[in-house]
Amino acid sequence: MSEWWTYRLSDFLMFAPDTYRRLFELAHAQVWPWGQVGALVLGWSVWRCAARAPLQPRMAGWASLLTGCAWAGAAAFVWQHVATITWAAPALAAAFGVQAAMLLALGAWGLLLARAHGVPTATLPDRARTTCLGLLAIGTLAHPLLAPAQAQPWTQSEVFALMPDPTVLATLGLWPLLRPLARHQGPGTGETRGAVVLWWLAWPIPVTAAVLAGATQWAMQAPTAPLLPAAALLATWAACQAPRTAPATPPGAR
């Protein structure tokens, strides 16, 4: 692209804000009411699993599995709706699909490890854990309130597992909490290497999606534009905090 420095963020926005918000209305109409009910139950379940203190490996695995399902739902939204107004959407949908697969694999791996060996329970320091749970709660449960808070109709609310932004936000909060799955140091260390790799691989896509979402909302002059980039920064900070290791849980422990 020549003279790239002359381009502004808004030059890359190829749809109007009301067109973008109408996508949510159309998606909600397609799945009303059981889609929304199912998504809220899914979000509540993820939060319940991840909010256990200390977070046991089995619950961490389930949280990852359920969040992987949510990414599949968000990928479907991008593929079916966003792709009608953005030629870059198919690539984005593919990335969401990859993220879904990685979270599903991470969750399944975590469950298997917990059953086979027991995994030391590592929790984040209180402040980091509270931050992550806050992000997770906003993403899974509170995000739909943002639309009416901005004087937009409820039908334009974004819901976890149905739309990308709350799904990304919830994942940013969940990912540091899943760290115990990637810190197994006992027997079976070789088997956990895959979990470590998966845990790290599950980070770039949510962060990239958060940056893209923030840029899009900034170009649309939405007041919520800083939300996702700020969440990415907070989650990165939380993930960098040294975890406290608790005694190993016996195999099959919940």
Next chain:
Amino acid sequence: MAGTPAEQGLRRLTRMEARHVNRPPDPAAPHVQTAGDGPPEAVARRRALWRMAAGLTAWTGSALADAVAAAPTDGLPSTAAQSPSKAAPDLLHKPVPSTGERLPVIGLGTWITFNVGADPVARASCAAVLRAFLDGGGQVVDSSPMYGSAQAVIGQALQSYRGPGQVYAADKVWTSSGERGPGQIESSRRHWGVPRFDLLQVHNLLAWEAHLPALMAMKSAGLVRHVGISTSEGRRHRAVEALMQAHPIDFVQVTYNPLDREVEQRILPLAAERGIGVIVNRPFRQGALLDALARHPLPDWARSELGCDGWAQYVLKFVVSHPAVTCAIPATRQVAHVRQNLGAARGPMPDDAMRRRMVRHVESL
């Protein structure tokens, strides 16, 4: 298959065209009159031109001969001069310098506004805008494969249109690959649902080295009537000038408004000198200019001396009154705005002194 990339592209396109013209007419398809359609004598002229195009086969190869032989005997696109719109002959028209055909000075852009995806409500709204535009005498509709669903939305709107208006279909080729150009153009044409485009432009000069010769070859073969290049927001003006100097293009599309006037220095004079039509995009800076002006009252002299009913007409009258400008293509999704924009093509137009006054006033706000 031998030949330059342009010749190879033309062969691919003529094959696609042949497939298109061989298809039996769809009885359910509406009659969308393109700017190229016209009276019987014009159709006869077109037939003759298509026969003349057969003479190009030595250059383009047998594919064009196949396309010409397969062409139907009526409904052929025209290269004949266009008469002023039947819907509103009182609109100011200006001639395309290279052909003399006259076009209304207010067109319709579709960037962002017509990219509404599959939303049936928004598509109906866009159809209403296009209907009001054509019924009001507008003709030039501009789009691009870069504009998301805009082409398909235009096509759906044209399919439902039953009024007297004529559309001058202007689109672009936008791909970094010269090889993919013909396929993209054909895809765009299918979205629009028109027999052929009236104008094809190289979008933002992307891969112009491959596309421009291909478009010129299409024009020679009668597959498009006019060829142009486009840029926006003052980018690549040196390259635009060089292309205007070196190639016999029909149109150049640039950004121009009372605050973005760089094109007055070189590009507009060069267009006038070379007989190149000028299409003006972003006359309202994507709405930002009107938003800023809306905080101030329209001066009384703009109402009394120019007949402006608002800032939109003020800006558009300034733009289209430049002698080198052929038309402006403001984008909107509101019927009221379309009618207001078309109103800028009626009534008195500013002279040089008034144009300078208009600029001074806007800059002072």
